Amino acid sequence: MSGSGPDIRSRHGGEIRDGGVRMTWRKMLPLFAAVLAVAAIGVLAFLVRKTQTVDNALHLERLKNIRTVDALDVGLNRAVTQVGVSTMVNVADKRAVTTAQLGNALDALENGPAALRGLSPEIDTALDRFLDTIESKFELAFDFEARNILVNQRLIAGLDAVPVAADELVARLGADKAEPARALATQLKTEVTTYGVVQTPVNEDNIRALLEQFEALAAGGPEATQEALHRLRARVNDVIADKNELVRRISDFLARPTAEHLEELEKAYMGWHGQQVAIANEYRLLLAAYAAVLLLVLAWLGIRLRRSYRLLDRANAELARANEHLEEQVQARTRDLSETLKRLQESQAQLIQSEKMASLGQMVAGVAHEINTPLGYARSNAEIVRNALAEIRGLVAAQTRALQLMTSENASDEEVAQALTAAHGIAESIDAEQLTTELDTLLADADHGLQQIAELVASLKDFSRVDRSRTDLFNVNDGIESALKICHNQLKHRIEVIKAYGQLPPIECSPSQLNQVFLNLITNAAQAIADTGRIYIHTAADAEGVTIRILDTGCGMTEEVRARIFEPFFTTKPVGKGTGLGLSIVYRIVEDHGGRIEVRSAPGKGSEFKIRLPLRQNRAGTAAAASGPAVDAALAAA
Amino acid sequence: MSQHPPKARVLFVDDEPRVLTTMRMLFRNQYDVLTADSGQAALELLKTQAVDVIVSDQRMPGMTGIEMLRAARELNPAAMRILLTGYSDLNAIIGSINEGEIFRFINKPWSNDDLTATVARAVAAARASAAAAQAGDGSAPIGPPPGVLVLDDDPQVPARIQTILGADFRVVAARSMEEAVNLLEKERIGVIISDTRVADSPVLGLISTLKQHHPELVSVILTERADAGTAIELINQGQIYRFITKPIHDSQCKITVSSALRQHHRLAQSPELHQRYEVAAPKAQPAAAESPQAKLMDRIRTLRTVVKRWV
Structure with a gap:
């Protein structure tokens, strides 16, 4: 029985350890889930942010900026072109405005939220x-503007000069040639004016041809005619040269490939934007996949939840069903339990009986030794x-014979002397005087031995109290004394018993049961003392009852042992040396008497048992004390 | 004591002085009676003078009878040892057999006739063996050692003992007393190891008869049915040499058998020692000669010549 103690403890300890691991796991689980959820949300946020990198508003603004620049560029071109054909001041102003706007638009490309720079x-x-x-x-625009006024004025002057020179030439050519010359001059004037006014003149060849015709008309003419022709030619050439310069400058200006470069810029930007959109699309795809995974997880959790709900429902249903049958089950179980209890009670009674017989046997064996020596x-x-009596009888016979002979008248002196000598010889040989002294000693010893035996038998009778009623008024001190006598042979030479008995009133109790308690506690105390030691027994009384304290200087016990000491079958003795029932019976007897038993112990120092017993039994207590069938049966058997 | 004093010396040890008075009265005519009221006092006394017989109580304060007898065996090996006890537990009895090598147990209350007869036998044995005891162990055994007969119901026990003892020893097995006697007729046996009961009959009769007729045979009891009464009968009527309990402990078994074989050799060498191991006659009269038990005993008696030849 004692062997199972550590097992139970270690098993218990194991549960605690396992429980600890499970507990931390349980505690960790929500934390773990929270971390997982935060991570999932983090990934979601990251993906969403990645899909948001393409800002459409910004993109449109950038595109608008590019278009604005394009439009302004075109506007500038138009303005410059207009300047080319007009000298109106407001046109120049308009160009300046356009330039300023273009500057701002360019700045918007370079800086600001919708800038292209750095993408x-x-x-x-x-x-x-x-x-x-x-x-x-x-x-180029600035150069053009600067040159334009001068050249334009010169051109206008040239245009003004050409008709004059042409008319002079016509006049010089004379009347015979006046008709064709006038026509030529008109044609030339028209062509030259056209040349000067048209934005990109294409009629230089016509002018050159008209001049050739003039030359042909003037061929062979006088010097003055030739000179007039020459002047006309010079004027016309001036106009053409000026006009050509203007046209060249404008076309130079217009030829700057701003539109193409802007287009390239836009293309580059569109390329970049397309890339960004592609990346964002990739992330969007990822996001979609991720969302799908999250949905799957959610679905799984949902299914699990549903399943556990279903299990719960089923368990609930089973519980409900079980509840319906509970009553029957309880009845069946109660029947089983009461049968088991009955069997247990029977076997406990048997065990208690055998414990009684065993301790009785031990007691009898001890007492037998006590009795055998004096016996x-x-x-x-x-x-x-x-x-010795036979010898003494011989002596008496011899002496009697001698006496008879001495008193007999028939006897001769010789016979008397012989008889006296014989009697004397016997007395000498047996040393009658010493012998009788010795016989006295032997008889006194025998007396003493018989007295001892009588006392032992009386103490056995006192102890068992079979000749008394079951409940009686009893002095506890007497009970302790009789128990001490019974176990005297366990204590003698080895253990000093120090008694401090108080004046006790007789208490109502079952004396034989209390004697059993005292014997058991004293025997235990003696067994706790390995070699030599002391047992102190104190008794005291107060208004409510009596207190008995039994202390020993034995080996004491650990807290584990102390806590279990009154359990049935708990024993620290080797297998076969004790049933482990002794103290549980002690406990029961004290409880049955309405008393209390306490134990204190220090390993290596000793133990103290303290019993408190009431003066009077209440009815229930008396009934219980009187109804310990096994205990009483065992003691009755003694 | 080797000078053959007129009276043998007997030491009585008991913590009850009245017992000592009685003993003095009872024996003073025949012997030189010494008394001691404790084990320590007895040992002090033995240091100064040798005795022929020690009769001791078991339960005494300070030192038990067995402890005293064990120490006395060292101090005065020739003295015969008798334990007088009212109540002994089994361990004490086994201890007295194995460590005290005692001659008899006598129970309290004793009968004066039995006690005087037992003390007289002890004194005679002590006197007879005095010379041999002084001569010591004698010569070393010559030739192969005699066999060890194991008498046990369990066939594993002889094998186990052979394993423990090793090849130097010859172990023969018997599962019944008849088999044992057959083997004793054929083989040279020095030591018998036996359980207390074999094939449901007690071996006490066999052991006792063997000891009566072949005192040089040494018996060792190996049993798990340890019982105080049986042990006392085995020592008083069988003079068993050792009493050991199962389960078998290798070293204990080996030491016991070696020591038993030495004892056998000593007894075979010095027949005058035999009286020291003389057994008491069983209380019950032997059964009629027709019974198988009696026939067995007759065969054992006739073994004498065979054994003598081997010795």
């Missing part, structure tokens, strides 16, 4: 090229005395 190296390169081009275009010498002494 990608390709865009930067295209932007730089475009800016270089437009800058050179601005320079041994008393019997032996009796035998010796009987043998």
Whole structure:
């Protein structure tokens, strides 16, 4: 029984350890789930942000900026072109306005939230090229503007001079040639004016042909005619040269490839944008996949939840069903349990009985030894005395014979002397005087031995109290004394018993049961003392009852042992040496008497048992004390 | 004591002085009676003078009878040892057999006749063996050692003992007393190891008869049915040399058998020692000669010549 103690403890300890692991796991689980959820949300946020990198508003603004620049560029071209054909001041002003607007628009490309600068190296390169081009275009515009007024005025002057020179030539050519010359002059004037006014004149060949015709008309003419022709030619050439310069400058200006470069810039930007959109699309795809996975997880959790709900429902249903049958089950179980209890009670009664018999046997064996020694010498002494008596009888016979002879008148002196000598010889040989003294000693010893035996038997009777009623008024001190006598042979020579008995009133109790308690506690105390030691027994009384304390200087016990000491079958003795029932019976007897038993112990120092018993039994208590069938049966058997 | 003093010396040890008085009265005519009221006092006394017989109580304060007898065996090996006890537990009895090598147990209360007869036998044995005891162990055994007969119901026990003892020893097995006697007729046996009961009959009769007729045979009891009464009968009527309990412990078994074989050799060499191991006659009269038990005993008696030849 004692062997199972550590097993239970270690098993218990194991559960605690396992429980600890499970507990931390349980505690960790929500934390783990939270971390998982945060991570999932983080991934979601990341993906959403990645899909949001393409800002459509910004993209449109950038495109608008590019279009604005394009429009302004076209506007500038138109303005410059207009300047080319008009000298009106407001046209120049308009160009300045356009230039300023273009500057702002370019700035918007360079800086600001919708800037193109810095988006990608390709865009930067295209932007730089475009800016270089437009800058050179601005320079051309300034040059053109500066030259334009001068050249334009010169051109206007030239245009004004050509009709004059033509009319002079016509006049010089004379009347015969006046008709064709006038026609030529008119044609020439028209052509030249056209040349000067048209934005990009294409009639230079016509002018050259008209001049050739004039030359042909004037061929062979006088010097003055030739000179007039020459002047006309010079004027016309001036007009053509000026006009050509203007046209060249404008076309130079217009030829700056701003539109192409802007287009390239836009293409580069569109390329970049397309890339961004592609990346965003990739992330969008990822996001969709991720969302799908999350949905799957959610679905799985949902299914699990549903399944556990279903299990719960089923368990609930089973519980409900079980509840319906509970009543029957309880009844069946109660029947089983009461049968088991009955069997247990029977076997417990048997065990208690055998414990009683075992301790009784031990007690009897001890008492037998106690009795056998005085019995041994008393019997032996009796035998010796009987043998000695034979010798004494011989002496008495001899002496009687001598006496008879002495008093007899028939006897001769010789016979008397012989008889006296014989009697004397016998007395000498047996040393009658010493013998009788010795016989006295032997008989006294035998007496003492018999007295001892009588006392032992009386103490057995006292202890068992079979000749008394079951409940009686009883002095506890007497019970302790009789228990001490019974276990005297366990204590003698080895253990000093120090008694401090108080004045006790007799208490109502079952004396034989209490004697059993005292014997058990004293025996236990003696067994706890390995070699030599002391047992202190104190008794005291107060208004409610009596207190008995039994202390020993034995080995004591650990807290584990102390806690279990009153359990049935708990024993620290080796297998076969004790049933482990002794103290549980002690406990029951004290409880049955309405008393209390407490134990204190220090390993290596000793133990103290303290019993508190009431003066009077209440009815229930008395009934219980009287109804310990096994205990009483065992004691009755003693 | 080797000078053959007129009276043998007997030491009585008991913590009850009245017992000592009785003993003095009972024996003073025949012997020189010494008394001691404790084990320590007895040992002090033995240091100064040798005795022929020690009769001791078992339960005494300070030192038990067995402890005293074990120490006395060292101090005075020739003295015969008798334990007088009212109540002994089994361990004490086994201890007295194995460590005290005692001659008899006597129960309290004793009968004067039995006690005087037992003390007289002990004194005679002590006197007879005095010379041999002084001569010591004698010569070393010559030739192969005699066999060890194992008498046990369990066929594993002889094998186990052979394993423990090793090849130097010859172990023969018997599962019944008849088999044992057959083997004793054929083989040279020095030691018998036996359980207390074989084939449901007690071996006490066999052991006792063997000891009566072949005192040089040494018996060792190996049993798990340890019982105080049986042990006392085995020592008083069978003079068993050792009493060991199962399960078998290798070293204990080996030491016991070696020591038993030495004892056998000693007894075979010095027949005058035999009286020291003389057995008491069983209380019950032997059964009629027709019974198988009696026939067996007759065969054992006739073994004498055979054994003598081997010795």
